[in-house]
Amino acid sequence: AQSVTQLGSHVSVSEGALVLLRCNYSSSVPPYLFWYVQYPNQGLQLLLKYTTGATLVKGINGFEAEFKKSETSFHLTKPSAHMSDAAEYFCAVMRGGDSSYKLIFGSGTRLLVRP
Amino acid sequence: ETGVTQSPTHLIKTRGQQVTLRCSSQSGHNTVSWYQQALGQGPQFIFQYYREEENGRGNFPPRFSGLQFPNYSSELNVNALELDDSALYLCASSLGRNGELFFGEGSRLTVL
Numbered sequence: 001a002q003s004v005t006q007l008g009s010h011v012s013v014s015e016g017a018l019v020l021l022r023c024n025y026s027s028s029v030p031p032y033l034f035w036y037v038q039y040p041n042q043g044l045q046l047l048l049k050y051t052t053g054a055t056l057v058k059g060i061n062g063f064e065a066e067f068k069k070s071e072t073s074f075h076l077t078k079p080s081a082h083m084s085d086a087a088e089y090f091c092a093v094m095r096g097g098d099s100s101y102k103l104i105f106g107s108g109t110r111l112l113v114r115p
Numbered sequence: 116e117t118g119v120t121q122s123p124t125h126l127i128k129t130r131g132q133q134v135t136l137r138c139s140s141q142s143g144h145n146t147v148s149w150y151q152q153a154l155g156q157g158p159q160f161i162f163q164y165y166r167e168e169e170n171g172r173g174n175f176p177p178r179f180s181g182l183q184f185p186n187y188s189s190e191l192n193v194n195a196l197e198l199d200d201s202a203l204y205l206c207a208s209s210l211g212r213n214g215e216l217f218f219g220e221g222s223r224l225t226v227l
Contacts, residue, residue, distance in 0.1 A: 004157075043119070043205055043218035044158070090157050102148070102171055103216070105157030
């Protein structure tokens with residue numbers, strides 16, 4: 001069975017500081033991995049995804065994530081936080097080759113950005 | 116291009132009642148998935164509809180049911196509401212069963 005663990009329900013950074021949100025997954029087969037962002041009272045927006053190929057994935061809004069199979073991790077980073085990055089971030093996994101696009105989400109990390 | 120729209124945005128029900136939530140998929144998308152997001156948790160997959168047929172279901176009881184219409188819009192029905200059904204219900208559409216999901220803003224259900 002697949003699962004996703006996000007370390008830290010809340011992460012607080014200063015504006016301009018590095019953002020690091022942690023995600024570890026468990027999967028018996030190579031996974032497809034995703035990061036979504038949710039702003040207050042809104043749905044989920046795809047930030048980036050890893051399916052195959054290059055393990056460093058670049059997404060929208062300056063975010064990127066690196067797939068590390070040996071560590072079963074897919075941490076999300078951004079070099080310099082902006083106030084507008086404050087939101088809830090969800091890591092998700094879908095097993096490759098699945099017949100339907102069912103995502104298994106982590107419990108989320110709320111990013112707070114201090115001025 | 117019209118995105119995914121859901122209605123109603125908020126609603127309050129009492130235990131034992133029934134509720135219907137509606138979702139209009141993004142133009143050109145033929146697949147709709149529903150997720151339940153309880154407060155402080157990540158979304159959980161309820162089921163997916165592809166070309167009007169259920170294509171996969173999560174760990175939800177039969178009182179959660181759905182429909183997809185010929186225009187690919189969809190409904191989520193929940194019978195015999197329980198307090199734990201209080202959540203944000205998210206609809207996502209995609210082009211094909213494995214297509215990228217585009218989420219609506221959700222319907223927030225409160226069960227008293």
